[in-house]
Amino acid sequence: VTVVIVIVAAVVALAAGVAIGYWLPPHGRRPASDNRTAVRRILLPFTGQAISRRAFEAAARLAKAENATIIPAFLARVPRTLPLDSPLPAQCDQAMVLMEALEQRAHAEGVAVDARIARGRTYRDALRRLLDEEQFDRVIVSATESSANGLSPDDLEWLLERVPAEVMILRPAPDDKRHISVNGVHGHF
Amino acid sequence: VEDVLNAGIDVMSTVNVQHLESLNDQVAELSGIRVRETIPDRILARADEIVLIDLTPEALLERLRAGKIYPPNRIDAALNNFFRIENLAALREVALRQVAEEVEQKRLTTVEPLGSREELVAAEAQQAVGERLLALVEPYPGAQRLVRRAWRSAQRLGADIDLLWIRPPGAKLSDDQRRSLTALKQLASTLGAHFLVEESDTIPEAIADVARRQRTTYVLMGRSRPTRGLGRLRTPLPQRLMELLPGVDVRIVADRARRSNGDRG
Numbered sequence: 001v002t003v004v005i006v007i008v009a010a011v012v013a014l015a016a017g018v019a020i021g022y023w024l025p026p027h028g029r030r031p032a033s034d035n036r037t038a039v040r041r042i043l044l045p046f047t048g049q050a051i052s053r054r055a056f057e058a059a060a061r062l063a064k065a066e067n068a069t070i071i072p073a074f075l076a077r078v079p080r081t082l083p084l085d086s087p088l089p090a091q092c093d094q095a096m097v098l099m100e101a102l103e104q105r106a107h108a109e110g111v112a113v114d115a116r117i118a119r120g121r122t123y124r125d126a127l128r129r130l131l132d133e134e135q136f137d138r139v140i141v142s143a144t145e146s147s148a149n150g151l152s153p154d155d156l157e158w159l160l161e162r163v164p165a166e167v168m169i170l171r172p173a174p175d176d177k178r179h180i181s182v183n184g185v186h187g188h189f
Numbered sequence: 190v191e192d193v194l195n196a197g198i199d200v201m202s203t204v205n206v207q208h209l210e211s212l213n214d215q216v217a218e219l220s221g222i223r224v225r226e227t228i229p230d231r232i233l234a235r236a237d238e239i240v241l242i243d244l245t246p247e248a249l250l251e252r253l254r255a256g257k258i259y260p261p262n263r264i265d266a267a268l269n270n271f272f273r274i275e276n277l278a279a280l281r282e283v284a285l286r287q288v289a290e291e292v293e294q295k296r297l298t299t300v301e302p303l304g305s306r307e308e309l310v311a312a313e314a315q316q317a318v319g320e321r322l323l324a325l326v327e328p329y330p331g332a333q334r335l336v337r338r339a340w341r342s343a344q345r346l347g348a349d350i351d352l353l354w355i356r357p358p359g360a361k362l363s364d365d366q367r368r369s370l371t372a373l374k375q376l377a378s379t380l381g382a383h384f385l386v387e388e389s390d391t392i393p394e395a396i397a398d399v400a401r402r403q404r405t406t407y408v409l410m411g412r413s414r415p416t417r418g419l420g421r422l423r424t425p426l427p428q429r430l431m432e433l434l435p436g437v438d439v440r441i442v443a444d445r446a447r448r449s450n451g452d453r454g
Binding site (some may be wrong): 002069076078079080081082085086087088089092093096099100103112113114115116117118119133134143 | 215217218219220221223224228293330333336337340344368369371372375376378379380381
């Protein structure tokens, strides 16, 4: 009889445990992933209507290897005659679609993305403001971008001196013409 | 214009594209100059016919230099400020797009009216107020996608957009959440959207209050988190919102991960 009581008690205790676990709210549980080290952050600044595919692929490879998050940051220029916090619908028109394209591609590669928009009087100023606000472990830029539409050689030099993170400047290559553009968005957006 | 129309008199007028209210931010961004005198878009929308008077920037500058636009003492100042060739080219593009959109809008709405007079009046009144989107966000990276979708929808509808986060009272944010919140606010500001934060425990009621206050016509939300326990007995948020906000559309933006998995399956 004692054995039966013990077995019944064990079964009841087990069922109660399962039930309590089931009824607990999701935030009451601590996922195993909470114990791992902080996620690394890779900044991928870009300007204009396209982003170097090489720069993105480099960021995606590193992000996969290091379980990192890619932070694509659109650098927007605000005319000097407007307040710095002015809305920029024309630039956003391009940036939003491009960010969607980047996020779709990153998701296909299984990489986490957390996009940003940074405003400044120049591209360098926008980047500086972003770097002042947030910390990044790596910054990846392509040296092939035209300085008329992106970061100039001076900006890249400034970046190397200024950023307390590992900076990867991709050297020019024959496939630099490959870009991820707004045409890369799949499906309804 | 409205007074004259109400008096039964036809109005024929010219307007510069930079004076349209909805284009104010865009024109400011393109030209670097904030135009203070604006007219509501509904005035233009009421027009039976819109004719675009198109001129190349070069021809316009010639007219300016010839004194056909401003008196001689204002010509130099105009040339150095608003009447720069890149401004004029950008404004020309905006004007062409605007007229194209108006023509398309007219073509799409030129259908036989159906329904009673009351329904027509109600529909017209609603249209006059204009569309307004409310996107429900939370401080996490995935919310940005929802904001992008809301922004695109707002553009298509010619609507204003509000972002709303219902913050649980006393909730403390993690570092990641703080970062995401800052990024969301920055995104909202750059898009010209309004970022609203309401503290409340009763999420549907708080959303409904804001929606009524903002005269929202469209609510966008992401996929709800899975509920457990007694939460399963509650009416899901979208249904609750539809009950609380009759006449307001509710749209659930698909979860990218689930959509991709579905595609593969």
